[in-house]
Amino acid sequence: MRVTLKDIAEAAGVSVMTVSNVINGKSARVSTETIERVRRIIDERGYVPSASARSLAANQSRLIGLLVPAASEDSLAISPHNIAIIGQIERRLRKRGYHLLLRGVADTSEIGEALRSWSLDGAVLLGFLDEEVADLRRQVTGATPVLAIDSYSDNPLTTGVRSDDFTGARLAAEHLLSLGHRRIVFAGPSFTDVGVVHERFLGFRKAYEEASVSFADCPVETVNTTHENGVALGRRLLDTHPDATAVFATADILAIGLIEGLREAGVGVPDRVSVVGFDDLDISAYITPKLTTIAQDIVGKATHAVDRLLTLVGGGDRPADHLVLDVRLVTRHSTAPPSSR
Known part of the structure; x- marks a missing residue:
């Protein structure tokens, strides 16, 4: 049986209000002896305050929704990078006294419904296309703060946190070009004129321009960001691009699959083909060869996202622009100068 405030009050010989005041630190009019007796009985009985009751009293649910795309009715579209982000977001929210509610969204029309149905204090959007984030202007009409991670949408309702994708891809291309590679394949999912992959493509191309190297010989492989698709690309890479000496994959999981397929x-x-990824997932340092990659500040991304959102939850002003976090090149064993075949 759950121990209630009434149980504690009866055991201590005081009113329910007195027990509530002791629990909530409002004990100015309660004697030291009574405080100690109530606290002792709470410890003995193992009383745990009701989260729902405390939320109701504070007019807050203490729930933050994390909304991610659902690939279908049976699965969520969560990449290894996003799994790492989710873990850090939960950790940060827990430290701030909030609970995380993970919700898959098969259709963006469900986002407004989710915000209303679960009485969320706020919500984080992770993994949505920028056109979907932009569309939220028509859906999010209430006061629930919403923040987007890794978004380039100009929707002011979702001003969030992202990595410097342009610079990251430029660093990857600069590294390969400095090694002597010229026939470098750009591998990543299809992209429009706005978004993470588009920015990485622009940064990659910028490195060619700065090095005065023609970009015409840089093929683009459109491939979904999964390990399986990376393996398939690796198996056929040199059949499709026999002169390729290097590949830049827009995500580590794709690069890791690519290495397996090439093998x-x-x-x-890197004896025949060098490979660079993007993310610096833990597994990048465990595979053979260890993966050269662009490191994102995943902890910082989650921390800043939570802090920004909770500022809005507390009534603070919405930031005027996205926060862009630095990236860096991590050189390991999957890159080398092109062979002299």
Whole structure:
């Protein structure tokens, strides 16, 4: 049986209001002896305050929604990068006294419904396309603060946190070009004229321009960001691009699959093809060869996102622009100068 305030009050011989005041630190009119007796009985009985009751009293749910795309009715579209972000967001919210509610969204029309149905204090959007984030102007009409991670949308309702994707891809291309590579494949999902992959493509191309190297010989492979698709690309890479000496993959999980597929095709990495990823997931340092990649500040991204959102929850002003976090090149063993074949 759950121990209630009434149980504690009866055992201590005081009113329910007195017990409530002791629990909430409002004990100015309560004697020291009574405070100690109430606290002792609370410890003995193992009383745990009701989260719902405290939320109702404070007019807050203490719930923050984390909304992610659902690939179908049966699965969520969560990349390894986003899984790492989710873990850090939950940790940060827990330290701030909030609870995380993970919700898959198969259709963006569900976002407004989710905000209303669950009485969320705020929500984080993770993994949505920028056109979907922009569309929220028509859906989010209430006072619930919403923040987007890794978004380039100009929707002021979702001003959030992202990495410097342009600079990251430019650093990757500069690294490969400095090693002597010229036939470099850009591999990533399809993209429009706005978004994370588009920014990485622009940054990659910028490195060619700054090095006065023609970008015409840089093929683009459109491939979804999964390990399986990376393996498939690796198996056929040199059949499709026989002169390729390097690949920049827009995500580590894609790069790791690519290395596996190249190995299955009898192609050495980096002896024949160099590979660079983007994210710096933990697994990047465990595979063979260890992956050269662009490191994102995943902890910082989650921390700043939570802090920004809770500022809005507390009634603070919405930031005027996105917060852009620095990235860096991590050089490991998957890149080398092109072979002299």
